[in-house]
Amino acid sequence: MITYLYAVGRDLELPDDGSRGIDGGELRLVDEAGLQAVVSDVEREAFEDLDEHREDLTWLAAVARAHHGVVAAVGRDHAVAPLSLATVYLDDDRVRAVLRESREAFTAVLDRVEGRDEWGVKAYVRPGAGKAAATDRPTSGAAYLRARREALRAGDAAVAAAEREADEVDAALAALAVETRRHPPQDRSLTGRAEQMVLNGAYLVERAGADDLRALVEKLASEGSLDLELTGPWVPYSFAGGAT
Numbered sequence: 001m002i003t004y005l006y007a008v009g010r011d012l013e014l015p016d017d018g019s020r021g022i023d024g025g026e027l028r029l030v031d032e033a034g035l036q037a038v039v040s041d042v043e044r045e046a047f048e049d050l051d052e053h054r055e056d057l058t059w060l061a062a063v064a065r066a067h068h069g070v071v072a073a074v075g076r077d078h079a080v081a082p083l084s085l086a087t088v089y090l091d092d093d094r095v096r097a098v099l100r101e102s103r104e105a106f107t108a109v110l111d112r113v114e115g116r117d118e119w120g121v122k123a124y125v126r127p128g129a130g131k132a133a134a135t136d137r138p139t140s141g142a143a144y145l146r147a148r149r150e151a152l153r154a155g156d157a158a159v160a161a162a163e164r165e166a167d168e169v170d171a172a173l174a175a176l177a178v179e180t181r182r183h184p185p186q187d188r189s190l191t192g193r194a195e196q197m198v199l200n201g202a203y204l205v206e207r208a209g210a211d212d213l214r215a216l217v218e219k220l221a222s223e224g225s226l227d228l229e230l231t232g233p234w235v236p237y238s239f240a241g242g243a244t
Contacts, residue, residue: 001041003030003095005087006070007080007235008106012036015073022066032096033103038074039095047088075235081109082237109240116178116204117233119213122191123169123199124227125162159196162226166199169220169228176213177203181238195227202238 004022014027021027021040030037046059064085071082089095099106174180185197205213214230221228 002044002047003039003089003092004042004047005083005089005095005098006038006040006067007074007082008035008037008099008110009074009078009080010035010110012038012074012078012080014038015076017073019070019073020066021070022063027070030092030095030099032099035099035103035106037095037099038070038080039092040070042088047086050086071235079110079114080235081106081113081240082235112179113204113236113239116206116236117210118236118238119203119205119210119230119232120234121169121173121199121201121203121217122186122197122229122231123162123166124191124193124195124197124229125159126225126227127195159198162196162198165224165226169224169226170199170201172216172220173201173203173213176209176216177205179204179239183238198226204236204239205233207233 004025006021006027012029014029019027022042023046025040025042027038027040030039067085071080074080075082089098170180170182181202183200183202185200188194188196191197203213210233217228217230220226
C-alpha cells in the first residue's frame with residue numbers, strides 16, 4: 001500500500017458523514033510542522049503506471065469522484081489546499097517530509113483561501129447573436145457564396161463583440177474578488193451547449209461577499225447580451241497552486 005494525499009490544512013477534522021477515500025479507503029490525518037494532510041491508503045499497483053490508467057476513463061472517473069468528494073467534505077468547514085489528482089507517496093513519513101519541505105508554500109495558500117470560496121462564471125454567446133437577417137433564396141452560386149461570406153462576417157463580428165463584453169464582465173467581477181483566474185473557454189463538446197463560450201472565469205470571494213457576487217452576476221446578465229452561468233461555492237482549486 002502507498003499513501004494518497006487529498007488536501008492539506010490546519011486544525012482539520014475528518015468529516016463525520018461517513019466519507020471514504022479512493023476504493024473505500026479509511027481517511028486519516030498526518031500531522032507535521034503545524035499542518036495536517038488528509039490521506040488514505042491505496043493499492044500501489046493501481047498508481048504505478050498512471051499513463052496507462054489515464055486511458056481507462058472508468059477508473060479515472062472513479063478516482064476523480066472520490067478525490068473531489070473527500071476534498072469537498074473536508075473543505076466544507078475548513079480552509080484547505082487541495083492537491084492534484086493522483087498525488088501519492090510511498091508512506092506517511094514521506095508525506096510528513098513534504099509538509100516540512102513545503103510548509104511555507106502550503107501556509108501561503110491556506111492564508112490566501114481562509115474564509116473565502118471559489119466561484120465560477122461562464123459566459124456564452126446568446127443563441128441567434130450575429131445571424132444575418134433572412135433574405136430571399138439565392139438565385140445563383142455567386143449569390144449563395146456572397147450570402148455565406150456575409151453570414152460568416154456577421155458571426156465573427158458577434159463573437160468579437162461578445163469577447164469584448166466578456167472582458168468587461170470579468171473586470172466587474174474581479175472588483176468584488178480577492179483574486180481571479182481566467183481559464184481557457186471550454187469547447188462545445190465539454191460544455192454540452194451549442195453556444196460558444198467566451199468567458200471561463202474563477203473568482204476567489206470572501207464568504208461575506210457571496211450575495212453581492214450573485215446580485216452582480218444577475219445585473220450583468222440582465223443588462224448585457226451574454227448568457228452568464230454562475231457556479232459555486234467551491235473549494236478553491238484554482239487558487240491552490242504552487243504548494244508543491
